[in-house]
Amino acid sequence: MPSVLLPQRFLRPLFDIAGIRAREQASFAHEGASFPMMLRAGQALYGHILRRQPNIAQLAVVVGGGNNGGDGWIVAYLAAQDGIQVRVYDVANSPRKGDAKLAEEQAMGHPRIEVRSFHELEYDSAAVIVDALLGIGFQAPLSDMYEQVIGAVNQLSAQGAWVVSVDCPSGLDLHSGQATLAVQADLVVTFIGDKIGHYLQDGPVYCHEIVTENLQAVDLSEQPQAYFLEPAALDHFPPCQRRLNSHKGTYGHVTVIGGDHGFGGAAIMASEAAAKAGAGTVSLLTQETHLMAALVRNPNVMAVSAELADIRATLRGEQSVLVVGPGLGRSAWSKSVWQQCQSLSQPTVVDADGLYWLGLSSVQLDQLVLTPHPGEAARLLEKDVKEILQDLPRAASEIANRYQAVVILKGATSVVASPDGRLMIVGKPCPGLAKGGSGDVLSGMVGACLAFYQDAYEAAVMAAAWHNKAAQACSAKIGMVAMQPYQLLDYLE
Numbered sequence: 363m364p365s366v367l368l369p370q371r372f373l374r375p376l377f378d379i380a381g382i383r384a385r386e387q388a389s390f391a392h393e394g395a396s397f398p399m400m401l402r403a404g405q406a407l408y409g410h411i412l413r414r415q416p417n418i419a420q421l422a423v424v425v426g427g428g429n430n431g432g433d434g435w436i437v438a439y440l441a442a443q444d445g446i447q448v449r450v451y452d453v454a455n456s457p458r459k460g461d462a463k464l465a466e467e468q469a470m471g472h473p474r475i476e477v478r479s480f481h482e483l484e485y486d487s488a489a490v491i492v493d494a495l496l497g498i499g500f501q502a503p504l505s506d507m508y509e510q511v512i513g514a515v516n517q518l519s520a521q522g523a524w525v526v527s528v529d530c531p532s533g534l535d536l537h538s539g540q541a542t543l544a545v546q547a548d549l550v551v552t553f554i555g556d557k558i559g560h561y562l563q564d565g566p567v568y569c570h571e572i573v574t575e576n577l578q579a580v581d582l583s584e585q586p587q588a589y590f591l592e593p594a595a596l597d598h599f600p601p602c603q604r605r606l607n608s609h610k611g612t613y614g615h616v617t618v619i620g621g622d623h624g625f626g627g628a629a630i631m632a633s634e635a636a637a638k639a640g641a642g643t644v645s646l647l648t649q650e651t652h653l654m655a656a657l658v659r660n661p662n663v664m665a666v667s668a669e670l671a672d673i674r675a676t677l678r679g680e681q682s683v684l685v686v687g688p689g690l691g692r693s694a695w696s697k698s699v700w701q702q703c704q705s706l707s708q709p710t711v712v713d714a715d716g717l718y719w720l721g722l723s724s725v726q727l728d729q730l731v732l733t734p735h736p737g738e739a740a741r742l743l744e745k746d747v748k749e750i751l752q753d754l755p756r757a758a759s760e761i762a763n764r765y766q767a768v769v770i771l772k773g774a775t776s777v778v779a780s781p782d783g784r785l786m787i788v789g790k791p792c793p794g795l796a797k798g799g800s801g802d803v804l805s806g807m808v809g810a811c812l813a814f815y816q817d818a819y820e821a822a823v824m825a826a827a828w829h830n831k832a833a834q835a836c837s838a839k840i841g842m843v844a845m846q847p848y849q850l851l852d853y854l855e
């Protein structure tokens with residue numbers, strides 16, 4: 363379902379392999395043949411090579427045994443016809459069949475195509491390498507021979523060769539986005555529709571840039587599995603956009619609840635994040651020992667002792683939301699705080715130890731946002747982390763359905779799922795965020811967005827996307843190693 367706030371032009375549709383195969387088969391049936399589509403794939407890819415590398419004189423093409431390799435043979439033939447010297451490294455496990463065989467036969471014997479053993483690949487001097495080893499037919503794990511070839515391609519890439527991958531970087535699991543080893547692609551030219559695995563876990567690590575070529579495939583009017591939010595969207599949407607004629611009430615109120623003994627910083631950071639992401643007013647309900655630190659850190663936040671005040675007293679007006687969990691802990695105090703929260707009906711963000719308490723005794727709210735990392739997701743679904751990582755969109759959707767909540771399943775990119783079926787992947791890897799406290803900052807930002815936006819899903823998308831974008835800007839200025847998560851808050855516009 364497209365988003366109301368975010369225009370469709372910023373949402374890149376992503377498909378699973380079954381969806382791509384269905385469109386491929388329907389297109390073959392419509393056209394009455396499959397080889398023309400392979401020709402179009404090769405032509406599209408060769409066009410991209412010429413646009414990026416107009417002075418190319420030599421080309422190395424690494425071909426596998428399936429149709430991905432078939433695409434590679436087409437490119438080899440087109441380049442040779444164009445006067446380019448081509449070396450093909452063939453890694454097929456067995457003789458080719460079908461379209462791949464036709465493509466090989468068309469190219470084989472061309473005077474400008476030399477077929478070499480893959481053992482010689484590491485000595486190749488071509489400035490451009492085409493990776494046509496494995497496409498959507500890849501089944502992990504990689505065989506030894508493919509590992510060796512991918513290693514050689516990456517070595518040439520490290521020495522300065524420009525690598526273009528056909529359909530996907532070979533070795534990447536397009537379902538999960540996991541890879542033990544894959545081709546480092548400068549460009550991926552992906553066919554029919556973009557694949558979800560390019561955007562999850564290791565996917566973005568191996569895809570420097572992705573372009574999609576539809577190849578005149580039939581439109582099955584099928585909903586994509588998910589969307590990827592183009593970071594350019596954020597140039598048009600600041601987290602909680604200021605209006606000229608507005609006042610603090612316009613932007614709502616956030617109460618952050620957490621910070622047991624030893625974890626005061628988590629709640630302090632979350633409250634500062636809510637304030638800096640644009641909430642009109644922010645309260646912090648925490649252990650009394652943290653009040654002084656909270657007020658010194660940010661006097662804009664109304665810090666109160668959880669011992670002396672109840673949560674209800676911190677609420678203000680209709681746009682009040684709760685952020686429960688940063689540093690909440692698992693003590694008797696934490697439990698009593700959680701029980702208080704359960705009796706309230708305000709829109710609520712549950713993070714960190716709040717998710718632990720939620721797993722023990724759930725809440726039902728119209729607007730609930732959960733922000734688990736894969737470990738917390740595994741606990742909520744009673745699965746192990748490995749299983750969660752094999753299918754992040756599914757895990758996010760399962761939690762969304764079970765708790766009737768919007769879910770941000772956090773990682774190098776994050777998956778946002780809504781119980782109504784909407785799924786969005788946001789962000790790019792930013793290892794500056796791989797530090798304790800990054801999640802606390804996110805939860806406060808989600809609180810601010812939830813107080814501002816009508817739709818909890820859009821609030822979650824905006825917060826997760828801005829958290830990532832600001833972290834990129836922050837790390838560019840301060841450095842991936844030195845940046846502290848709360849510093850990203852100064853890069854929110």
Ligand SMILES: NC(=O)C1=CN([C@@H]2O[C@H](COP(=O)(O)OP(=O)(O)OC[C@H]3O[C@@H](n4cnc5c(N)ncnc54)[C@H](OP(=O)(O)O)[C@@H]3O)[C@@H](O)[C@H]2O)[C@@H](O)CC1
Pocket residue numbers: 396397399400403404426427428429430431433454455456461495496497498499500501502503504505508528529553
């Ligand atoms: N007209 C068309 O058909 C069009 C097709 N298109 C293109 O086809 C691609 C899909 O082709 P596909 O279905 O043949 O699968 P593909 O990705 O080549 O993989 C199969 C090969 O990989 C091998 N292999 C697998 N796992 C392995 C492992 N772990 N370790 C080692 N080897 C492994 C497997 O070996 P085998 O199991 O047979 O020994 C077999 O040789 C798609 O991505 C797109 O590029 C587009 O051009 C559009 C038009």
Ligand SMILES: Nc1ncnc2c1ncn2[C@@H]1O[C@H](COP(=O)(O)OP(=O)(O)O)[C@@H](O)[C@H]1O
Pocket residue numbers: 714734735772773774775776789790791792793794795796797798799800801802803804829
């Ligand atoms: N390598 C990375 N690239 C991009 N984002 C990351 C990376 N590592 C962590 N993050 C982000 O940082 C946050 C970490 O949250 P979490 O694990 O809950 O940390 P904590 O509880 O310590 O604050 C999440 O928003 C996650 O998406």
Ligand SMILES: [K+]
Pocket residue numbers: 430493494495496497527528529530531532
């Ligand atoms: K490939």
